[in-house]
Amino acid sequence: MSGHAGEPFAELPVAPKPRLRRFHQARWDEPIIFEQSRPGRRGIAVPAPGVPAVELPDTVRRAEPPRLPEMSQLHVLRHYVRLSQENLGVDQAIAVGQGTCTMKYSPKVNDRFVTDPKVAELHPLQPDDTVQGVLEIYWRLERMLAEISGMHRVSLQPASGSAAIYANVAMIRAYHASRGEGERRDQVITTMFSHPSNAACAKTAGYEVITLMPDENGCPDIEALRAAVGPRTAALMITNPEDTGIFNPRIAEFVALVHEAGGLACYDQANANGLLGVTRAADAGFDLCHFNLHKTFSTPHACGGPAAGASGVSEALAPFLPGPTVEFDGSRYHLDADRPLSVGKMRPFLGVTPNVVRAYAWIMALGAAGLREVAETAVLNNNYLMHRILQIKGASAPWGRNRLEQVRYSWQELSEETGVHSEEIGVRAADFGVHYWTSHHPYVVPEPxxxxxxxxxxxxxxxxxxxILEHVADEARRDPGLVKGAPYNQTVHRIDPSSLDDPERWSPTWRAYTRKHLS
Amino acid sequence: MTTDRPDPSRTAAGHPGSSRAAGGTGDPGRAARPGPPGGAAFTVGLIVNPVAGIGGPAGLKGSDGAGVQLEALARGASPRAGERAALAVRALLARRPDTRIVTVAGPMGEDSVRAAGGVPELLRLAPGDPSSPRDTTAAVEAMRDVDLLLFAGGDGTARDVLDGSPSCPVLGVPAGVKVYSGCFAVSPAAAGTTAAEFGRDAGRAGSTGSPTSTGGTGSTLAAEVVDLDEDAYRSGRVSPLLYGTLRVPAARARLSGRKVGSSAAAPGSAEAIAREVAARMRPGVRYVLGPGATTMAVGRLLGLDTTLLGVDVVQDGELVAADVTERRLLGLVEGHETCAVLSVIGGQGFVLGRGNQQIGPAVLKKIMASGGLLVLATQQKLAGLGGRPLLADTGDPEADALVAGHVSVITGHRESAVYRIRPATEEFTA
Structure with a gap:
């Protein structure tokens, strides 16, 4: 295809690219893999085993073979390559638009480590003596995360950030119960801009949840905390910096207020990207904290799991850690399951070993100075991007420019002028090959x-x-219908999200889909 | 409380082009221009208050009353409500070109539909010239068989619509100076888009195909209609009153950008809050339920016939008294441990002194000396205050000072927020 007549680059041997990419996502209309299954089709013709058949007892014998898709190698490969082309991720997009998700590059060399047979072929039931290497990685990563957070011990068992938060709530509950205060301390305090998993996990564990709203500076109202704490307080569960990117300068006072009331302070450090090597949970007096290894330590997010979470606790809380724990006697690593106060298992076995290995490799590659450089670069990048975004007409950053690693912005001015909403701007941005996210609900920042x-x-x-955002904001002014009609260059036009709220229709598995929609 | 509302006999200022009588198209009456064969499945009523918002640019803080409207015109203001209604209609027709639009002749709707390139069907109704709130109410009453009623105006117009007891869901096109009620879309274009979205399934599966099909429209929520006393507002005092609730489309922008469920904003929240209130109710304690949809849900959960706009008293699962006066309430509170259960007026944050004047200073002092306050609001409503405090204004600074500080606001079942509350006099004089 030649350039249009009159285009300035028509004469160059290699045409320069336009300012914005002429992106178009692949659209394969790819069926679900189960729909492509054909009876008898195989990827590998496995030879007959040549050993005698063994009679299995009925208790372990399946009545019917599993209904797995039957496909050839090429078709399996093609299916997943097509799906990967219909995706937007860090490996092909500028994934800065999933604020609070903390999308960073996961170095490919770390994937080499975990696909090495030494890791990939481990069995979770192998005797300790045969898995000293991986136990050493668990133990060493725990010590490094303890150093980074200032905590006494860290559990790597949780398989996600929310599982780590739940582990922390479980330890808070067990701690108060051990002191005879479990019944009385039935309230957990959190903040509007802390991750909603804190409120959700506390509620799941049976706590009443009290939320502090932001004050005029965008930080949680400390006077509200003063009014909220009391003999019923089990814990404060708080993120800092919150989803606004504002670091709460009075965080140590928050912790002290809760301690005075006999409660525990739990720090959601899922995303510690603005803090690595700069400040630590323990330095502000926190009793518990957690990291998402996929947000801060560069392991894959894994689309809802398995990711990996790390729960860190002070010495007083260590007896309650999930188990078994990995212990080292100076020469040998072993598992300790004999911990009577433990809250038990958060998942089977040790943890999500491939992610533990990746995080360990990432930290080892960077070293202490490198971790601090990560934080400094993240904060610098964020402040540069904020400088650029705030030059766009109609965009603003409520509560000013004092931000660490992320910013919750507002399109309120643009939306009032054009009738175009933040969600619609995000969908249009996808036409240029990038992610964009608004905010958790409810929207405190308008048009976030x-x-x-x-x-x-x-x-x-x-x-x-x-x-891209400047261009879309300009489109919203010139032709709001264009933005509202987006996307035009995507795999699908619109999806109907209503099934996400409807147990009669949602289908996390093919089996559920078959039952609910095809029967 | 509704006795505080301004005289509704205000009339609209003269308006060029408004002299055309009903049926100006030559088609008399409602069904003069039938829909396409088989009947368009989605029918929208449109009512424009031609003078809404006229006082705003003129610095008059509102447009209620003929005197203000004449003053605004004298100051050089020009009516904008018709233009804003046209924006909404254009957005609606762009998405649902087959929508039937039933409206009033002239500037109360016809002009806007034509400006948007649509073909209006006219009601058999002759509005006055200038038109008045009575014309709005009459038009609402005449629109008995539409799927959705769009109106362009402000809070005053919303009250007039409410007075007409609309039989269908309502959506406001913001065109007034005061737009505090919950029934308005965020912009004219958003009103049109929301209307189209609301009627998205009309005429498809499940539709009866009749011209007034109600099959397949979206779900609805209750939204509060509030209005300010404009004379007070002009003198610097904000005093919104709750007038009632309208059903509005629940549809909001729900595109693929969502990451988590919006359970806090779900329609079930009032019920969740009510469950929590019921769980906290103690035997032998009297509960004073203030006005509002959320407190009404408490009554509903208890199986009691409490009022939407009045103040009711309940105890031990029984309705002690409904729609009480201040004097009666004082007698009911006397000698009983009493707790007041109050909702927050959307947008403004008033908890006391707006819509619930029955809970006067003397009553409040007794309540604060015994059971205290239970304030109810969704997280969404608190978020909508943008960090501003909750407000108390019983008219007695001494009584208001008793509630100043932080109050527990029930936001759901086993969920609450701790929120700042201030005497309104301090907040507005600070």
């Missing part, structure tokens, strides 16, 4: 959008992202 560049992205990436 949350950007978090992390340390992974270059200045050119951030310039491109800002240029």
């Amino acid at each position: 959008f949350t950007l978090e560049p992390t340390e992974s992205y270059s200045k050119e990436d951030l310039d491109e992202y800002a240029a």
